[in-house]
Amino acid sequence: MSNAKQILAMLRSRAEGDDEQFYSIALQVAAAEARQGRRDTANDLRAAVDTARAARGVSPSIPIAFARPRGDLEGLLDLRESTVTLADVILPAAVSERLGNAILQQRRRDWLREHGKAPNRRLLFVGPPGSGKTMTAEALAGELKLPLFIIRLEALITRFMGETAAKLRLVFDETLRRRAVYLFDEFDAVGGHRTASNDVAEMRRVLNSFLQFMEEKSATDSPLVAATNHPELLDRALLRRFDDVIEFELPSAEQVRAVVKANLKPLKYPRLAWSTIEKAARGLSQAEIARAADEAVKAAILDQCDQITTPDITARLAERQAMRTAFSAKH
Structure with missing residues (x-):
């Protein structure tokens, strides 16, 4: 009983x-x-x-929305109700397989618990900006039919001694109380090297607290996802705390095609020169390619065209490449 x-x-x-x-x-x-x-x-x-x-x-009734954070958590967590699943994310087969394994363990966590095992729930996503890390976290929540809470680092990290660690304690207490997917985006802001030259004692204490909180047993098995564009900045001790580290890369030629096709609806695209498009997209992230295709579609709609041509797409990809070059020149 x-x-x-x-x-x-x-x-x-x-x-x-x-x-x-x-x-x-x-x-x-x-x-x-x-x-x-x-x-x-x-x-x-x-x-x-x-x-x-x-x-x-x-049920035909109106679904009840996920409860939003209240009180001290209101400014720390942003609720996002996911509308995507893994089928909506274009990923390499190896990455999809590892994510599928994590999802299966979460769905069958009661079976694992019966044998004294806990499902994988601590995931680290690493890769360049726009490679699909945040969208994959949303898809994880969508697959598990759980709310997605994004930790707001600008509200979490303060300059007052002890306050950041106390806020972090609030967040982890919520993970133990409410089953959801929790995303720490730009995680290197919290998980940077404890020996970094620009580090301060307060951030070392924060990282030590995070390492301790990661080890706590959880009855909710809430997935914790940390995402970073700069894995080289992370403290090595963190790697032992994650159940899996998944690397996201810039899209392959096959993925470029899939991203473009997914974003050309509702227009037709007969006889596209895919090799030309793939060359024009080289070095761009999934997000940049998706935006370029979307811009091409909007331009065609405004020009009252019902189909997309190769120059329509490559012109928008060239704009994205120019934006990237301009940004790099300033930095």
């Missing part, structure tokens, strides 16, 4: 309208029953949770 704390937690989650937390606790009870040899009861509980989730998914 479940204990009083589990019953209390279930009642609180129900009162707050947090269905996923309610189901999570129910699955923990099922895991405990299975460990004690009562597998029929465990299977009945899991089946009841699956039925409840399915009923919620097809």
Whole structure:
């Protein structure tokens, strides 16, 4: 039987309208029953949770929005309700496979818990700007049907001694209480080398606190995603804390085609010279290529054209290349 704390937690989650937390606790009870040899009861509980989730998914009523952070957390977390899944993200097969494994472990975390194992939940995304790290975090939330909370580093990091670590404690307490995907974007601002010459004692304390918080056991198994454009700036001790480090790269020729095609709707694009387009897109990120294709479509619509040509796309890609060159020249 479940204990009083589990019953209390279930009642609180129900009162707050947090269905996923309610189901999570129910699955923990099922895991405990299975460990004690009562597998029929465990299977009945899991089946009841699956039925409840399915009923919620097809309910004709208006869905209840994810609860937004309140109180001290209001300025620290931005809620984003994901509308994308992995099928919407163009990634190399190897990256998709590793993400699929993390998603499977999260979906079947009750099975793992029954055998004393925890699902992978601490992921580090590294790669150049615009390579799909943030969108992949959104897709992770979309696949798991969880809210995505983006930690606002400008609100987290302050110049007052002890305040940043205290705010970080609030964020991690929320990860232990509410099941969701939590994204630390531009993570190098928190996870920089403790021996960096421009470091201060306060940021060393913050990093040490982060390392400690990462080790805490979590009943919610909330995925923690850290993303950075500068992995070389990260403290080496962090790498041991992550369950997986996934590298994002600039798109291959095949991915360039996929990104362009995905962003040319609703116009037609017969007989495009793909080799020319791929050459024009070389060195650009997925985000830049997507924006170039989108701009080509908007220009065609305004010109009352119903199809896109190769020069339409390459001209916009050239504009993106020029923007990148201009930015590099200033820095």
